[in-house]
Amino acid sequence: MSTTDPIDLACVEPAFVDLTFVGLEAVPALGEEQHTRGLERGAGGGAITAIGAARLGLRTASVSPIGDDADGEFVRAAFAADGVRWAGRRVARTSLTAVMPVGSERAMATFDNGEEARAEEIAALSPRAVVTSLDRLGLAPEGARVFATTGDETARTLAREGRLPDGSERVHALLVNEREALLLSGADDVEEAARQLTAQVPRVVVTLGPRGALAVAAGGGRVERADGVQVDVVDTTGAGDLFAAAYVWADLMGAPELDRLRWAVLYAALSVRVATAVAGASRLDALAEAGARSGLTLPNQHAITHTKEER
Template sequence: MSAEPPIDLACGEPSFVDLTFVGLDAVPAAGEERHAHDLVRGPGGAAITAIGAARLGLSVALASPLGDDAEGDFVRAALEAEGVRWTGRRVARTSLTAVMPAGGERAMATFDNGAETGAKELGAGRPRAVVLSVDRLALAPAGAAVYATVGDETARRCGASGELPEEVATARALLVNEREALLLSGADDAEAAARALATRTPLVVVTLGPRGALAVAEGGERAVRAEGVPVEAVDTTGAGDLFCAAYVWADLNGAPLPDRLRWAVLHAALSVRVATAVAGAAPLEALAEAGMRRGLVLPDPRAITSMKEEW
């Protein structure tokens, strides 16, 4: 019997259950109680990226450890319903985040189970590409395209030390938000931050929230921008995860850099119109329709000749 074909993408970051308090008029201050209109439970963290990429047609695995508890059962069932393969291991408890969106911003409180993805779990499906934070880049399977991300805590630590793991130099792209880029680089604005970081890695992509995104290639000589998509934001939780999912989808399907940015910005923008990222993660048909209204053409994977094409 022949081996199964490699999957397109494996996500190795932690996953959570998100408990989202919908309809708050403001985030509660210390000692204050406010009432939500609803409470919604959904997959969070790397599960958002995995589900978002699967809805765009990629074959996806999630390697995050999940609890042997009701919350873990919930996430595993959600992954199965979306066609996402779970290659992680069972641990005692599932990580959980309480999300309080209000006024286009949000506050969060998180319990993290502290369990880490293993290299064997990440490589189980022989993925073509992986999404990993810079702290976990050493886990990447040989030959897989690596899309590196940075969390806020890591950005503060690496920015203070001026150091990034050496594996960043071989990543396909480093994807960060504006705050993370500024922390990592010490620069005063996003483009200067991207140019500084582009001396460390082949491509830096900086998300700018409602202002869109920009990318700077190795050496900082070329910058590409994608304008934001005007929407009324209800819940911005997970928008960066869905930006990443759409960017990887577009890249693996051969889209040039300007189109990768535009597709990713659009996918993220569509998601914030409703509560929870998974509820807002557009399937391919909806994203394609929204893209065509903006002059975008779906990438054609038959046009791919190499993952080493010019940026």
């Protein structure tokens, strides 16, 4: 992709390097050492969504600051290999996460370089859509379709404040997992949590792990549900990031809500069969083949246009 190509999706969340310890039977206790059968290095954090979206055919950019170090070169090379435009800046060090998957769960330890994307870096791309966390909503340029995410720490902070941040009305869809939805709403039931959150954002999408996902639109819309896809789980790291990539792809392609959910659930499920999220991020032809077996038809691949009026 050239630096003059229009951008469908700008990924604002910080990119990391993931070091994944493959084959652990349990997370080591304090003072205990365990050996694994493998160690995988892959792009992580916001890079997962960016690469997943690019493999599905979206013109994608990452605006994450990345270190001027060996790990940074690794992430930039991963972006280049999948046609992701890197529109961030060089900083001292690259963020890194050690991932320890055990069955369907995982433990993680993270070094965060503390650097953030800047609003002007994102605006310069004139993206059609943006994926960003709730605490970074102010970075999204006017006119972009905003897909908002959150994490456990941010969800806890917002739960204490009792409301979503200013600018939430701009959000096209809030993508959260079940735990985050319950934290943000204070509800005991996930459907009720989603309905309550639509008082603050137009659409709420909740991932339910192996049970699939649901979505509710503001204004009393009905709950749409997509069932989970049963697979052998190796590593769930990044499944939510890839769910987001596929949901945005299907949304921009004009797919109806239920199909968006089904494509996103399928994409996430396919990813957990191998170690590291990027290794599990399917390309469009593989997703289309898996979707056909589930009765899904690809949305209109010509739905995204890049006209002057749109920019």
